[in-house]
Amino acid sequence: LEDALRTLGRLERATADIPRPLWTLAASRAHENYGVNLVAEGKYDEVQKEWELALALARESQRLSPRAVAESQVSRMLRRMSAIHSQRKDYE
Secondary structure (H helix, E strand, O other): OHHHHHHHHHHHHHOOOOOHHHHHHHHHHHHHHHHHHHHHOOOHHHHHHHHHHHHHHHHHHHHHOOOHHHHHHHHHHHHHHHHHHHHOOOOO
16 A cells, blocks of 8 residues: 555556546545555554645645535544544544
8 A cells, every 4th residue: 555655656646647636536536545455454643644634635625626526525534633633632
């Protein structure tokens, strides 16, 4: 999975012709899925970083092209982030 994320970073340059809203949405989902695996491994500090990035990318996609799918990704990431904060007893 870590190799996949590094590859995703390199692909950004190679996929310049893909509309930015679609690229940011795909990148958001990649970071989200990586985070799901980190949760399974109990790496909550690392997952927070991944999901914060996933949320930022989803918000960028939503800003560039407001669509239901981008809004759905934003809301899903907010739910995931709240679950991680709750798991860590970080209620603020």
